[in-house]
């Protein structure tokens with residue numbers, strides 16, 4: 001969940017400035033403390049503290065390095081072992097202050113290793129798991145191993161997950177990077193500068209060429225060159241294919257918007273248009289196995305789980321089979337004794353790195369090797385792709401805001417494309433009918449664009465009105481329950497408000513007792529097959545004095561007439577568009593959460609305690 005960055009160069013460039021800017025681009029991964037180490041004249045120079053990068057930079061001047069320094073490591077932390085304090089911030093050093101380590105991940109056996117190292121006289125300064133690594137390396141260096149050998153021996157002792165970048169004061173032109181279950185990418189500006197980072201945007205302004213480090217691989221970075229090794233066969237260098245990144249750094253910058261979250265909501269139409277162009281052959285490849293599977297599960301965490309709930313509705317309509325949606329962290333517990341052969345697991349993950357998802361997938365593959373994993377992710381080459389039989393990559397582009405927005409809509413769209421492919425393959429609905437669904441899906445980006453153009457002020461007004469109330473909730477029926485839940489999650493994340501999305505029917509069995517005069521309830525009300533029943537629910541809440549705010553389509557009348565305020569989605573009234581309402585209705589709730597965060601003076605891009613990619617259990 002932390003962000004790590006390393007640079008080694010032979011150029012006269014300001015590496016301090018580059019290191020600082022690069023960890024700022026990784027700040028979405030964790031932002032409770034940060035640190036930088038530079039290397040010069042056989043010494044290491046560390047600056048670190050708890051707090052946000054900009055605040056720390058004010059007094060520590062993180063970018064000011066000794067003149068002539070050509071190597072630096074930088075880290076932004078999401079605390080796991082030990083609270084966010086200066087001492088617990090990375091980098092961590094050994095007893096000789098020669099070895100510096102930055103780490104993303106968790107070492108599970110650190111307590112026993114720490115005991116062992118303490119008994120050998122090592123002195124620890126922090127409460128972190130990471131600090132055992134420099135001390136272990138120090139121990140192996142004492143056994144006359146060179147730096148690579150010592151690092152290999154040390155990490156072979158470590159159980160758990162790690163992305164690591166390591167430097168040594170006496171190895172002036174060398175960073176050693178290795179990974180297991182935590183992402184690490186190597187960037188190369190040939191002959192000049194090498195980079196390593198947890199994510200591509202860190203070095204994208206400087207090079208478009210990269211290598212994706214795989215589990216149990218180690219890379220030795222020198223200025224402008226890199227060598228790769230397998231940890232288990234570390235004498236022989238191995239070849240890896242360089243990849244060219246085809247997106248621009250603009251995509252990972254705010255581009256005039258106050259926050260990434262707002263920018264990314266406004267990018268939804270273009271993200272959807274790109275995702276619409278996923279190759280039809282790969283969609284078909286993904287769809288075919290679903291036709292013959294005996295059991296289908298869909299699993300994910302957080303926002304991706306809500307996309308699964310919405311997407312399974314669309315797929316089930318054409319597939320005609322039950323798809324069970326299970327939160328990934330509960331997957332193994334629920335299916336431990338009942339996962340059968342000829343099952344398919346559809347796994348959704350923006351990052352492709354969420355450990356709560358990777359674990360059950362690995363377990364399922366091991367437990368029943370015949371099971372197929374079909375995954376949808378936004379990140380090419382991410383961990384989930386290694387365990388998957390088929391992969392579809394959403395084309396949302398980099399999503400930097402911690403709150404998932406454009407990736408949510410592109411995930412549902414991708415599942416909708418699979419659903420329509422299933423309809424074609426099954427040949428049950430007429431081709432003309434299927435074409436109408438396609439046309440409706442193609443018009444989704446325009447609907448959202450139109451909505452966003454005209455409605456920001458209305459949403460701002462609703463937010464200021466809602467702020468008078470301590471509580472409110474989102475209610476819906478059918479597929480829109482996923483929309484309601486996602487709206488609730490967004491408000492919790494970015495505005496620190498415990499607002500729930502709930503089934504409108506179920507709300508009668510409990511939450512209705514909260515309603516008093518003027519208590520706001522936001523109904524998500526596309527005119528689908530649940531509309532008339534939802535109308536009944538609206539009346540029940542209105543009869544108890546509830547203030548009704550509704551999300552409806554432009555031509556809506558019945559629920560509009562019962563509402564105090566309506567948010568109107570410019571969507572035609574037909575079953576074709578209704579099927580995709582979970583995509584067209586969500587931007588309103590995302591904007592609502594965004595403006596609510598501003599109302600509370602919170603930074604929506606950096607919600608308290610959260611990180612974009614959750615790689616711990």
Ligand code: M6R
Pocket residue numbers: 301302303304305348349350351352353354357402403404405493610611612613614
């Ligand atoms: O990268 P993933 O889609 O696997 O992430 C899953 C959740 O951690 C993620 O959706 C989380 O809930 C976001 N912060 C939502 O905005």
